[in-house]
Amino acid sequence: xxxxxxxxxxxxxxxxxxxxxxxxxxxxxxxxxxxxxxxxxxxxxxxxxxxxxxxxxxxxxxxxxxxxxxxxxxxxxxxxxxxxxxxxxxxxxxxxxxxxxxxxxxxxxxxxxxxxxxxxxxxxxxxxxxxxxxxxxxxxxxxxxxxxxxxxxxxxxxxxxxxxxxxxxxxxxxxxxxxxxxxxxxxxxxxxxxxxxxxxxxxxxxxxxxxxxxxxxxxxxxxxxxxxxxxxxxxxxxxxxxxxxxxxxxxxxxxxxxxxxxxxxxxxxxxxxxxxxxxxxxxxxxxxxxxxxxxxxxxxxxxxxxxxxxxxxxxxxxxxxxxxxxxxxxxxxxxxxxxxxxxxxxxxxxxxxxxxxxxxxxxxxxxxxxxxxxxxxxxxxxxxxxxxxxxxxxxxxxx
Numbered sequence: 001x002x003x004x005x006x007x008x009x010x011x012x013x014x015x016x017x018x019x020x021x022x023x024x025x026x027x028x029x030x031x032x033x034x035x036x037x038x039x040x041x042x043x044x045x046x047x048x049x050x051x052x053x054x055x056x057x058x059x060x061x062x063x064x065x066x067x068x069x070x071x072x073x074x075x076x077x078x079x080x081x082x083x084x085x086x087x088x089x090x091x092x093x094x095x096x097x098x099x100x101x102x103x104x105x106x107x108x109x110x111x112x113x114x115x116x117x118x119x120x121x122x123x124x125x126x127x128x129x130x131x132x133x134x135x136x137x138x139x140x141x142x143x144x145x146x147x148x149x150x151x152x153x154x155x156x157x158x159x160x161x162x163x164x165x166x167x168x169x170x171x172x173x174x175x176x177x178x179x180x181x182x183x184x185x186x187x188x189x190x191x192x193x194x195x196x197x198x199x200x201x202x203x204x205x206x207x208x209x210x211x212x213x214x215x216x217x218x219x220x221x222x223x224x225x226x227x228x229x230x231x232x233x234x235x236x237x238x239x240x241x242x243x244x245x246x247x248x249x250x251x252x253x254x255x256x257x258x259x260x261x262x263x264x265x266x267x268x269x270x271x272x273x274x275x276x277x278x279x280x281x282x283x284x285x286x287x288x289x290x291x292x293x294x295x296x297x298x299x300x301x302x303x304x305x306x307x308x309x310x311x312x313x314x315x316x317x318x319x320x321x322x323x324x325x326x327x328x329x330x331x332x333x334x335x336x337x338x339x340x341x342x343x344x345x346x347x348x349x350x351x352x353x354x355x356x357x358x359x360x361x362x363x364x365x366x367x368x369x370x371x372x373x374x375x376x377x378x379x380x381x382x383x384x385x386x387x388x389x390x391x392x393x394x395x396x397x398x399x
Contacts, residue, residue, distance in 0.1 A: 002256070003270055003358055008302050014242055021203045023202050027210035031099050033081060034211055037136075043212065045069045047342050051344075052368075056343065060368045061224070062324075063216045066335050066375025071132060072339075073125035073288075073374040074212055074236060075192070080133030080222040081208030082190050082201055087113045087137045097166035104347065105356040106139060113137040116249040117187040119168070121174035123232070123288050124153035124377055126205075127163040133190075139324025142187065144178040146170050148283055148290070152378040161192035168373040170280050170293050193295040198311065202235065202297055209239040216369065217247070222228040224253045224369035226362060228266035228350075230342035231257050232291040236373065241305035254360055256305045258346040260284040261311040265294045266302065285314040285385075288339035288374060308360055312345045318385055321347035324372065325386050325393045333396040337374040337382060344370050371389045 013019070020026065034040045044067065048060040065074035084104065091099040103109050112329045117140040127143040134141035141162040145154055146169055158164050165181075167174040175193060192200040204234045207381045217223065227244070231237035234257075243256040259267045262284040269275045277293040284290050294302075319339030325332040328393070336344075347368055351354040376382035376390040383389050 004308050008305050030211045042215045048331050050331045051313040052322050056364050058365045062370040064372045072377045075125040075129045078205035079129030082204035083133030085204050089280035109137040113139040117188045118190045119191045121178040126203040127157045129220045130190050135160045146174040165357045186226045191233045199297050206239045224367045227253050227255045227369045228343040228346040233295040234290040238298035242301040245305040252277035256308040257306045259311050260286040260289050261292045267309045286339045316345040335375045336372045337377050340372045340374040
């Protein structure tokens, strides 16, 4: 299903706070911070010429965040960046002077970090990023995971030294439990979703994501005309839509936000005209997107800057994973997790449908931007779905 954004605030200016958070000056600051990360490299932007040819499109580009900071997900940019910002702010407060990222590994700043405990709830990727950031700066870390998080993803988070706490229920239940315990214990919640009275730190998380857009815009020969971006609570989608609206203004690309049909909180919010929580039902294979309540900050941005909302089915996501794993007519083999190729799944659905193409202005001159938001963050599950290991898929580029 595809729904055009007909909300009264559509294409109005972002809230000043959101415009500051996602604007060009702070996006440049995020990239400056990344220069102090030993494992930082720009992730590649790939062209998918077979998709462009098959569906009569000008070009299709996909940014491969499966290679980001050794974490396997775009979320490596958000949670860890927020942890670093919070440690530097606390050090600035304690020292009575501005403390910059160049001092992050000094004994004095690490002593400040050691006195902090950060926590969050996660489906997997955000928790790994927060845990990685905590390990990097020397802070303590507690991560809450719900019953649907696989053992492989839990082990990947624990690898960074985090204490793991299991919570009965779904992702939203784990978010509420993490916030409750953090308040009791005096911990700092580093969430990628927001709620009334809690917006600033999720803003830092979203700000971190702007780095992938800064890179992509440098890597593309021309700006995109259309973007298909997957969403859970909405953080990455809002970052993409919001930042591009600030960079390009009235010339910004047409942004379609994509939900799993079984957890379509943003699609249903667009239909209702306000942020709504949807009922929890059968789990979706798109585990990193299985969220039932949107982030309020993300919704505030998307109601203005997103142009359409749509849903895809589990089989669409799996088909996109398989297509990315199998090179054809000039395409590279790309390792994409269950949630990673959802933007491509949406594009394939729309591009094959004449009515939907016309509704969003998709044509022979269109330049499409997609993000592979994650690699094989659960290698066993990936092999079960694809029928090949990540290493075997990677080797297809060498064949």
